[in-house]
Structures are given as C-alpha cells and as structure tokens.
Amino acid sequence: xxxxxxxxxxxxxxxxxxxxxSWNLMQFQGPTFLSAGHERDAALENRAIGKSGLLPKIGITxxxxxxxxxxxxxxxxxxxxxNDLNYASRGATLQLRQPLFNKQxxxxxxxxxxxxxxxxAVFDGKAQDSAVRLAGRYFDVLLxxxxxxxxTAKLSALNEQVASTQRRRELGDGTVxxxxxxxxxxxLAQAELIEAEDSLVVTRRQLQEYIGEAPEQIxxxxxxxxxxxxxxxxLQEWIIRVGTxxxxxxxxxxxxxxxxxxxxxxxxxxxxxxxxxVGYTTADSETLSTQNQRNRYTSxxxxxxxxxxxxxxxxxxxxxxxxxxxQAEEDLNATREEIISGTTREFRGVQSGEARIHALEKAVSxxxxxxxxxxxxxxxxxxxxxxxxxxxxxxxxxxxxxxxxKLRYLLAKLRLAADAGALGDDDIxxxxxxxxxxxxx
Numbered sequence: 001x002x003x004x005x006x007x008x009x010x011x012x013x014x015x016x017x018x019x020x021x022s023w024n025l026m027q028f029q030g031p032t033f034l035s036a037g038h039e040r041d042a043a044l045e046n047r048a049i050g051k052s053g054l055l056p057k058i059g060i061t062x063x064x065x066x067x068x069x070x071x072x073x074x075x076x077x078x079x080x081x082x083n084d085l086n087y088a089s090r091g092a093t094l095q096l097r098q099p100l101f102n103k104q105x106x107x108x109x110x111x112x113x114x115x116x117x118x119x120x121a122v123f124d125g126k127a128q129d130s131a132v133r134l135a136g137r138y139f140d141v142l143l144x145x146x147x148x149x150x151x152t153a154k155l156s157a158l159n160e161q162v163a164s165t166q167r168r169r170e171l172g173d174g175t176v177x178x179x180x181x182x183x184x185x186x187x188l189a190q191a192e193l194i195e196a197e198d199s200l201v202v203t204r205r206q207l208q209e210y211i212g213e214a215p216e217q218i219x220x221x222x223x224x225x226x227x228x229x230x231x232x233x234x235l236q237e238w239i240i241r242v243g244t245x246x247x248x249x250x251x252x253x254x255x256x257x258x259x260x261x262x263x264x265x266x267x268x269x270x271x272x273x274x275x276x277x278v279g280y281t282t283a284d285s286e287t288l289s290t291q292n293q294r295n296r297y298t299s300x301x302x303x304x305x306x307x308x309x310x311x312x313x314x315x316x317x318x319x320x321x322x323x324x325x326x327q328a329e330e331d332l333n334a335t336r337e338e339i340i341s342g343t344t345r346e347f348r349g350v351q352s353g354e355a356r357i358h359a360l361e362k363a364v365s366x367x368x369x370x371x372x373x374x375x376x377x378x379x380x381x382x383x384x385x386x387x388x389x390x391x392x393x394x395x396x397x398x399x400x401x402x403x404x405x406k407l408r409y410l411l412a413k414l415r416l417a418a419d420a421g422a423l424g425d426d427d428i429x430x431x432x433x434x435x436x437x438x439x440x441x
C-alpha cells in the first residue's frame with residue numbers, strides 16, 4: 001500500500017495536538033477507554049473462576065464446647081443418683097474434596113474460557129469504536145474551526161459588499177433594494193458566525209471528554225489530500241474480513257458458545273457427581289465414662305451423589321437455557337447483518353468520497369471564477385448585486401463542503417478498518433499524515 005505520508009511528503013509538527021497524540025492521550029487517561037480496560041480485566045478472571053470448580057477444596061472445621069450440668073440416673077435398686085457434668089470437648093477437622101466426575105463443573109470451566117475470550121473481544125470492539133469516536137470528535141473540532149473561519153471571512157466580505165452598495169447608492173448608481181439585500185445577508189452571516197463559534201466551544205469540550213484535557217493547539221488538514229486506492233479493493237473481500245475478524249461478531253459468537261455450555265450445565269443436573277474426600281480429625285474430650293480422651297484419625301473415600309427428583313427444576317432450567325442459546329444465535333445473525341450493512345456503507349463512503357472531493361475541488365475553483373465574473377459583470381452592468389451575493393454564498397459553501405468531505409473520507413476509512421477488526425496504530429498514523437498546519441484557540 002502506498003504510504004499517505006510519503007505521498008504528502010510532510011509530517012505534522014510535534015508542538016500541536018494531532019490525531020496520533022490524541023489517541024495516545026485517550027489510551028493513557030481517557031475515562032471511556034480506561035473503563036473498557038477494567039471491564040476486560042474483570043472478564044479475564046472468568047478463566048480462574050471456571051477452573052476453580054475442578055480444583056480441590058480444602059477447609060478446616062473447628063469446635064470448642066464446654067459441658068456444664070447434671071445427670072440423674074437410677075441405680076440397680078431404683079434409687080436416683082445425681083452426677084455433675086463438667087467437661088470440655090474440642091477439636092478440628094481438615095478436609096480435602098476433589099471432584100472426580102462433575103459435568104456441571106466441566107461446563108463452568110469451558111464457560112469461563114469463553115467468557116474471558118468474550119471480554120477480550122468486547123474490549124477490542126470498544127477500543128476500535130473509541131478510536132473512531134475520537135477521530136470523529138477531533139474532526140468535529142476541525143470542521144467547527146473551519147466553519148468559524150469561513151464565517152468570519154464571509155462576514156468580512158459581506159461588510160465590504162454593504163459598504164460598496166451604500167457608496168453606489170450615495171453616488172446614484174445603486175438602489176435601496178441592493179443595500180437591503182446586502183445588509184440582510186450580512187446580518188445572517190453574523191448569526192452564522194455566532195453559531196459556528198458556539199459549535200467550536202462545544203466540540204472542543206467533547207474532545208476533552210475523550211483525551212482528558214483541553215487542547216490549546218491542534219493540527220488541521222494540509223492542502224494536499226491524496227486518495228490512494230483501498231486495500232483490499234473489493235467490497236466482497238472486506239465483507240469476508242468482517243465475518244471473521246470483526247470484534248462484535250466474535251463477541252456474539254463467543255456468547256453463543258457460552259450459552260451452549262449453559263445448556264450443558266443445566267442438563268448436567270440429571271447426572272451424578274463423584275468426589276474424592278480426604279480428612280484428618282483431631283479431638284480432645286471428656287465424658288462421665290472417659291477422662292482425657294484424645295482422638296486422632298485420617299479418613300479417605302469417595303462420595304457419590306445421584307439426583308433422583310428435583311421438582312422439575314432441571315428440565316425447566318434446560319429448556320430455558322436452550323431458548324437463551326437460540327436467542328444468542330439470532331443475536332449473532334442480526335449483528336452480522338448490521339455490521340455488513342455498515343461495512344457496505346463505509347466502503348461506498350470511501351469510494352464515493354474520493355469522487356466527491358475531486359468534484360468539490362472543481363466546485364471551489366468554479367465558484368471563485370463565478371464570483372470574479374459577477375464582480376466584473378456588476379461593474380459592466382450585466383450582473384446584479386444579488387448575483388454577487390449569491391456567488392459569495394456559493395464559494396463559502398463549496399469551501400466548507402470540501403473541507404467536510406475530506407474529513408468524512410478519512411472517518412469512513414477508519415470506520416471501515418474498525419468494521420474489519422483491523423483498526424490500529426497504522427491506521428491512526430495514516431490519517432494523522434493528512435494533518436499539518438496548527439490551529440490555536
């Protein structure tokens with residue numbers, strides 16, 4: 001693939017915040033990204049949780065009792081005798097229990113593996129989604145700044161047009177209508193500038209949500225804007241990659257696997273369990289008939305538990321798990337179709353975005369020539385003041401549309417890479433190579 005940086009021949013300055021640095025900041029201190037990381041860490045613990053059911057359980061049970069009372073007991077002749085009871089009984093039991101056959105624990109072990117992988121897939125998806133959203137917020141700031149800059153230039157041009165029409169009216173060459181039209185356009189441009197400045201403040205704050213700080217300088221688009229061909233070049237190749245590598249599809253597939261194991265776990269309620277049980281007991285006690293009795297013994301054996309009837313719970317739980325598994329499969333199908341539709345949209349966005357950029361570049365040049373022609377025609381009497389105002393409106397609209405089309409093209413490429421599960425540092429760097437000139441706020 002041809003490097004965009006090589007095509008541009010330039011690199012963005014290190015002093016202004018660019019997309020690459022924003023990505024680094026988000027990974028380091030962005031709350032949304034850090035939250036996803038903690039969610040993944042929690043999910044990874046499912047491996048150990050699932051495995052624990054297959055490992056030995058060791059526990060100690062201790063007791064310390066003191067007996068104090070009386071005991072009445074008749075003798076051979078029927079006479080009642082009272083004996084004082086005052087003795088201690090204390091001891092402890094150490095027990096090890098190791099599952100030998102337990103289908104439910106085996107299913108929980110496999111579930112733990114799938115749930116951990118599910119956590120990884122969800123994190124990958126959220127990381128790539130965060131990268132796309134970050135780029136969107138970054139580009140929103142650039143577009144808001146460009147809109148404010150163009151609105152300022154438009155207002156300045158309309159102020160000049162108002163002054164020009166007023167002078168012409170004073171000289172008898174203009175009309176009140178010409179002045180009113182120019183003033184109306186100027187007032188509208190003033191309102192547009194206020195809106196653009198508000199949008200710039202809001203978009204900067206929204207970018208701060210992702211990177212954890214407010215940028216004072218930011219890198220904007222360079223004038224040169226190459227559009228190298230996509231790799232792969234066909235939509236079908238992208239769809240194949242999406243089907244195998246998209247994080248959301250992987251997560252849904254793992255969710256189906258987890259649901260399968262839930263079915264196995266539910267049906268395991270009909271199966272017996274077999275445990276190895278090893279224990280060691282020590283006890284010191286006294287009774288009426290024994291003094292200072294001390295017991296020490298070890299036991300070892302197997303424990304078989306055969307379920308016979310649970311009130312229909314196991315069968316109902318199995319049916320419920322099957323329905324949940326079927327739901328997970330349909331969720332997988334729905335997610336796959338949704339993402340393929342999104343991939344198609346972004347692929348077309350890149351393809352048509354290239355053509356749109358070239359068309360708007362021509363539109364800007366044509367609008368500039370149209371404005372110049374309108375001004376000359378106005379001086380010659382072949383054009384009206386409205387023609388000039390319309391030409392000015394058209395040129396500023398074309399410039400803004402061109403700037404927005406470039407940003408949409410870059411964002412579509414990032415979204416396409418994210419859909420394929422391939423959005424990484426290289427893609428961020430590729431988009432970053434389009435940035436250069438710095439803006440100060």
